[in-house]
Amino acid sequence: MSDVEVEVVRVFTCGGAGGNPCPVVADAGTLDAGAMQDIARRYRHESGFVLPPEDDTHDLRFRFFVPNHEMEMCAHATIGTLWVLARRGRLASAPVRIATVSGTVTGFVQAHDDGSWRVEITQPTGRVVPLASERVDTVCAALGISRDALADLPVHNAATSRVKTLIPIRWPEGLHALAPDPAAVEAACRAIGSTGLYPYAVLDGPGRTFEARQFPRSSGYPEDAATGIAAAALAFGLLHDGTVEPDDRRILIHQGRAMGHLSEISVRIGFAGDRALGCLLGGEVAPEDERGSANEGSFK
Template sequence: MKGIKVYHVDAFTDQPFGGNPAGVVPNAESIDSFEMQSIAKELNLSETAFLIPSESTNTDFCIRYFTPSSEIDFCGHATVASAWLLGTVYDWAEKKNMITFETNIGHVPVEFVTKQGALHAVIMKQVEPKVKKIETDLAELATYVGLTKDDIDTNYPVRLGYTGNWHLLIPVTTRKAIDQAIPQILKLKKHNESHNICTTHLFTFDSQEENCLIYTRDFAPAVGIHEDPVTGSANGALAGYLVLEGILNSKVDHVFCIAQGHAVGRPGKIDIIIYVEDNKPIIKVGGRAVPTIAGTFLVEGE
């Protein structure tokens, strides 16, 4: 038997049992893909991150992300969880002000933000945002996500947004409508698989949360997750959408928070930073995290 160290980390929260839990395996260099998928399935969290020390001078770790059913290219909350674990339990925040992960979509640098000698937040720079149109009837789409057509806020366009994965971004008139949404999981899964969509992300400016501009919910049946509590990649894609579609002024910087997870009893808060560099929007997403479980998987092997 061999022992594999694993952590359970709640991301985008400063309270245990809030935010979005991720599995993190900090020393995964001896684990193959089959074992990674098996561990992710056993943990049964929305994503588990596996860290492998990088041989490159430009990155610190290679990182792979697995849902209980498949590997995905990028996961925001598992990146935050991994960086927070490395910064605190493994003391990286005392040695460096930044850590860089090599992912399937490219390099993702994560800043350590410290206050009074302690780690206060981790902020990841996501890959360049993109948006594109999707040809789906609004009434049909509303049915898939458990809304009425009138619940969709037509002041803003329905789009696919990207900062590592493609997310279906649906503007909704009220938080109440979002909270009451009961998606048709099988139909939504089939729709998203046919369009290569990782998650469906409902958002509204009717946040009702203090200091939060936007409130969201996220459904991801195409990758084996009915609902993701607090979603770093989808909210990064949403931030890119806001500037690329002209909803937020692309000529000025933006700093705001997004609330998510309340509908499933795991409230979380995501910090968003948007600025322009070389005529391109830069999206940064971050927050805090709390390790809640440390343990060892016992698996067959030397």
């Protein structure tokens, strides 16, 4: 196999720091699924791969892998990959129509005056389903907390792309103190039909600012510094509960503070009258110093 360049970026940075690392392969046409997963295993992060479109209704096709499996959709990898393509002058059209396993995603790339770019992507209207009481007990046990740690809001399974479990924690300090066992998280997620536990707390209700953490079901690592589709699901959960007003003002979700990688994710819900149509999910991206070549070891 010829050399394959892997560029690592940090997605959903906050003040130019933090964010979630994302390896990107901008030319993945020579890679099969096994090679893509090997790259994700090597870098230990969700990874994005750019492929030619298979039809004339899309501009690009993306695939996504974590160390343990392929994902149908990864929001932060989509944003990071679009940012890499924009920096390389590879985006000929705006908006960009992207084919993913979960369906079509539209990307919007806006240039800043300093030559950098801000990226937003579409997500469909969220589905929000409150958990039954016994399922809430399962979630609390997995997190190692009692019900007293919960805020007076429902626990939901919610999704725009993949199901995440939204768990309202009474205080940010309680959120930061969580230290669940990954095996318990995986067992709970499988029992309740979720791909990750997403506990959150309100930082500034009127300012629509929240703090969250993501404990994935089986991605190959215990916690995620920024999870775009979980943040999108949270926005619709907040709307469902009346925690945010039904308008298109930006909702900000901070994530990764407990990991030392503070991230900031922006969600804007769109409406037709009183009906939510979907959302725009976005954030800032920064280059990582690390670059690599996938032509060594298992990548041959």
